[in-house]
Amino acid sequence: MFKSKTKNKLTFSDVDAVRKRFITLNRQRLQRGEECMRSNQRDFLDFLPLLFHINHPSLPGYVSKLTPSGICDYTPTQRALDAAKKYIHRFDYRNRALPRYDILSMFLMGSSGTIAYSRKSDFDIWLCHQHDIPADRLAELQQKASLIEQWADEQGLEVHFFLMDAEDFRQGKIVDLSSESSGTAQYYLLLEEFYRTSLLLAGRFPVWWLVPVEEEENYAAYVDNLYQSRLVNESEVIDFGGIPTLPAEEFFGAAVWQLFKGIDSPHKSLLKLLLMEVYAAEYPQIDLLCLRFKKSIFDGENDLDKLDPYLMLYKKLEEYLLSRDEEDRLELVRRCFYFKVNQKLSRKDNVPYDWRRDLLRSMTNAWGWEDEYLAVMDRRQNWKIKQVLSERAVLVKELTYTYQFLSSFARQHAQLAAINQHDLNALGRKLYAAFERKTGKVEIVNRGISQDVFEPLLTLYQIRQRGREGGWALLSSGGDSDSRDPSSMVALKRSRHVIEALAWGYFNGLIKGSSVVKVIKHASDLETRQLEECVRSLEKALPASKILETDIEELGRAVKVLESVLVVNLGHDPMVELRRSGAHLASNRTDAFSYGGMYGSLIGSVDQIILTSWKEVITSHFEAAAGMLDCLSNYFRMMPPSKGAAPPTPTVLCYTQNHAITIRQRVERLFDDLVECFYGAREKQNNRFIFCVQRDYYVLYFEDDVMRYQRISDYGELLRYLSKGRQSFGQVTMDPNVISDKLLALVFKFNKPGMVQFFYKRESGGNAEVYVVDENGSLFCQKHEAADEACLLGHYSRFFDTVLQRQLFQIIGQGEEGKEAIEVEYYSVGRDRQGQYQVSRRAPHDSGKRGYTSIQVIASREDASGSAFTIYCDEKEFSSLEYGSNLFTEIAVNILAKRKSRRTYPVYITDIDLTPDMFADYPAGHVPVVEFLNYKKNIEAKLNQALEQVKQIRPLRPQ
Structure with missing residues (x-):
């Protein structure tokens, strides 16, 4: 009832x-x-x-x-x-x-x-x-x-x-x-x-x-x-x-959202945000404003001012803060309320009557606000950076306190954590992005405070400490910049590198394309012209308004790069050093990373500005050409291939005289080539990219989702590096400027997973070069003297057939049904009329009918000192157990005795069988072909060396 x-x-x-x-x-x-x-x-x-x-x-x-x-x-x-x-x-x-x-x-x-x-x-x-x-x-x-x-x-x-x-x-x-x-x-x-x-x-x-x-x-x-x-x-x-009543999870969720919005529009959101704090403090006996409102009407109240919802809100906040003796916070609330009402009381002439002005005037009189203070408040939209920094400090303190208060409240009411964890995480990320300090990060200090902190005259001053450069200071020049000692002026921003100071001024609205920035330097090539061009380019590539358009959905995802700008040679002209050393002399080498006859670099410094999806602005500085490698690693770390999407190609800016376009295009192409190399199919994560900086080769690859690089000093070392066996397939991409001889890059373009490609190139004198790229992307190279094409193709074909067939049987023996033998493709390499390399598909010759000696090597690991061999020459067995160190000599004598002529042409091994313990890093049956080829090359070298020695000691006698 x-x-x-x-x-x-x-x-x-x-x-x-x-x-x-x-x-x-x-x-x-x-x-x-x-x-x-x-x-x-x-x-x-x-x-x-x-x-x-x-x-x-x-x-x-x-x-x-x-x-x-x-x-x-x-x-x-x-x-x-x-x-x-x-x-x-x-x-x-x-x-x-x-x-x-x-x-x-x-x-x-x-x-x-x-x-x-x-x-x-x-x-x-x-x-x-x-x-x-x-x-x-x-x-x-x-x-x-x-x-x-x-x-x-x-x-x-x-x-x-x-x-x-x-x-x-x-x-x-x-x-x-x-x-x-x-x-x-x-x-x-x-x-x-x-x-x-x-x-x-x-x-x-x-x-x-x-x-x-x-x-x-x-x-x-x-x-x-x-x-x-x-x-x-x-x-x-x-x-x-x-x-x-008001369930705690409701106003907690609202507080999360108000705090989220309050970061970009603090004065607007702070009133509602503080109301959530009051409700949390009153929980569970909450004095709701709507019930105050209704009770007043039931009690007969009809004064519109007393029933004004926003005045009631202010009164409740005032009661709360006075009870806690928090005068500073109350003063901030009063400023927020004043800005919300948006009636400029310092304006007194020709202002039409407005009941809101009269009501607000009575309130500010009660607060003790003087006309001078009102004038400062009314100029808020045009506060300059010093006033903005002061107000920001108060706002950050308030927002941080509220976040800590709400987090503590959530811990006290554990049931809220599961309901609002996603929101709380997003809020934490927003706070982190807005307020967390870290190296290179640009603090955005003017969030919803002033609309115009623009400074038409600024100075960038290079600081000197104890006779050496100590970074840069951004100064407000004012009208007497020429007469004042810059070292005595209060810096708006100090930074280690000029790009951070410039970005801070730009993204906070102090610097625009129309700004005049004077440069006072001690050891830098920086010029005012470069700064002005850089700012105008930033206005196009990274509009400052973008950093305030935070998407809460993005805060629920991993951070990624939205936009990036790369500034090459800002305040650093490498051509000065190149001219001094003579490296600029005429040459057909125009690569910006390895330029001219002295292989000099046109990259003196690299500055990077990144805008993330969490609306952080991150700057980084890298020195010299090799610094580009660290820049690449830093950039691609944020969006590694395993995450799917590639980072956008940066907007590249360059201020080097005479070579700016060349440098810009080269750097942009490098980024595009790296994206093409590593992103897309999952298999690309194992790829490698090779390019040159000055005289050094660099191999770029991903390891644990981080781009790393390895320096290689010369071409021979590069070939040895590429010849190492790999456990899984990875494509090798050669930068077009890596080597003058394009054959290596051409060979790798044919590489496919699960396929072996064999290339041979005839040279003068009947010699031949062989290149093999195996099923996992490793390279094998060997030169053959006086090589007959049919013999060359035939013995390699026979070798591949026996080794790969045995591998297949081992794989099937491990229970991997349905596997097929790895295929081998054969190509000859020549040049067209323009001197460019061209390849032609070849079918291998049947060496079984040529009467060549069949040589099979069976090896196993004997001990730490070496391997044990059993070698069959046309079914005749030679064992290291029997002949010891004379094994290869005995085989050489046997081979020479079989030959009708006295020619000591090279010996080719037709089959190798290696025991699993020799390649413990690979699964049974999955030893890559390059390992067999390298072993084959090593044994053949010993056999051919023995042949030469036997010929000199024992002149050949035909059988």
Whole structure:
């Protein structure tokens, strides 16, 4: 049975009196709001209900005749009809009874009618509809609302509609009401703000108005009693539900979002953010503002100032901070409130009457604000950097304190962690990106504080400490920069490298393309012209506004590079040293990394600016040409191949005289080549990239998701490096400028996983060079003297057939069914008429019919000192157990005895079988071909050396 906590039973007159108080307050607040609005804003609000009351082809937003329409208890006023004719001159309204009213109510949310309203404020409209509208018709209503939003935008108005179903809302089924949602459900908090700030434009009023505060916990039963006792007609009201209390997870989620927004717009969000702190401090007995508001009206309060939602908010915050004796925080709240109201009280001449100014003046007088202080506050949009830095320090302290307070609150209420962990993580990342200090990071100090900190005259001063360079200082020049000692001036920013100071000034709005930046240097090639060009390029490549457009979705993901700028040779001209050493002398070598006859580098320094998806700005400085390697490693570390997406190619800027375009294009191409080499297919993560810096080779590769590099001093060492066996396939990409002989790069272009490619190139004198790239991308090279093509192809073919077939049998023996033998492709290499290399496919010759000696090597690891061999020459066995150190000599004697001529042409091994313990790093049956080839080359060298020795000691006698 319903039991009311109200002492006396309510009568119809009691309920009607409360309703009239709310209706009167609603009307007065609308009138107050209209007094502050522009004429087109007033006309729009008058016209708005009519747009949704009917469907008329001549009206904005028309979709179809079947679009849900009709507002309960609404009849257009003459003002509405007059406003309609201002927009649609021939519009003629005919009052007709509608069979159904699909729109229950229209509410205006936010600051309208309050002290915080501004002519720049937008209109947020709750469009409350019937519960039973079909989905397709509801979609039409949403389309109509969107079309009216677009039309309003054309009229210079910002309007947002939110379709609301009161029945769904009571059940907790709320949609994402804004693109600025924190992602955490905020049912009660949204309702709390709605009840104390909304203005009824048309339709039914909220039944919540009629429920006394003491009945809030008994809300549903109390409302049912109002209906049953016929004190209220259910068809006259709309019911969103009551607010008995505020669950902690709700205001915690809201605080997360307000803190998120507060980083970029601190003054705007700090009031709501502090309210969440107050609610958390009061939890679980929370004194909700909406209940204060309602109680005042029930008690007969009708003073609009005392019932102003934003004034009530300020009063609650003031009570809280005074009780804690936190005067500094209260002063910050007062500044935030003053900026929110946006009435410049220092302006006194020709200012029209505005009730908000009078009210705010009485408040600032009570705060003890003098006219001089008001003038400073009113100049906030033009505060210069020193004032901004001072205010930022206070704001950062407040935001950090609030974050710590909320984090502590979350730990006290463990059940909140699971609900809001994603939001808390995103917030932590935003705080980290905004406030965490680290090497090279550009602190963005002007977030939502001033609109103009631009300094037309600045000085970059190179600091000297104890006779050596100690970094750079950015100074405000003012009007007497020529007469003042820069070392005595207070620096706005000190940095180790000039790029950090320049980026700090640019991204914080001090420096623009029109700035004049004077350079005072001691040991640098930096010039004002370079700085001016650099800033203008930054304005195109990295607009400063981008850093304030944080996407909360991105904060839920791993950080990545959004944009990057690479500045080459800023304040460092390597041509000075090259001219001094003669390395600039004429040559056909034009590669910026290895230029001229002395293989000099045109890269003297590299400065990098990176904008991340978390909206951090990171600068890095690298010295000399080899510094480019560290730059590459640093850059690709942020988005390694395993993550899928490649980082964008940087915008490259260069200020070297005569060679800027060459350098820029070369560096851009290098980045593009690296992306092509390492990104895309998963297998590319094992690839290697080889290029030259000056006279050195460098191999770039990824290890544990980090790009690393290895220096190789000469071409011979490079070949030895490439000949090492690998456990899995990886493509080798040769930079076009690596070597003058392009054959090596050509060979690797043919490389494919699971395939062996054999290349041979005939030279003068009948000699040949052989290149083999194995199934995992390792290289084998060997020169053969007096090589017959048929013999060369034949013995390699026979060798590959026997070794690869045995490998296949071993793999199958391990249970890997369905495997096929690795294929071998054969190519000859020649030159075309232009002298360029060309390759031709060849079929191997059948060496089995040529009568060559068959030599098979079987080796096993004997001990730490070496290997044990058994070698078969045409089935005759020679063992190291029998012949020891004379093994190769005995085999040489045997081979020479078989030859009819006295020629000592080379011996070729046709088969090698190595025991698994000799290659323990590889799985059984998966030893790469290059290991067998290297072993083959080694044994052949010993055999051929023995042949020469035997020939000299024992002249050949034909058998």
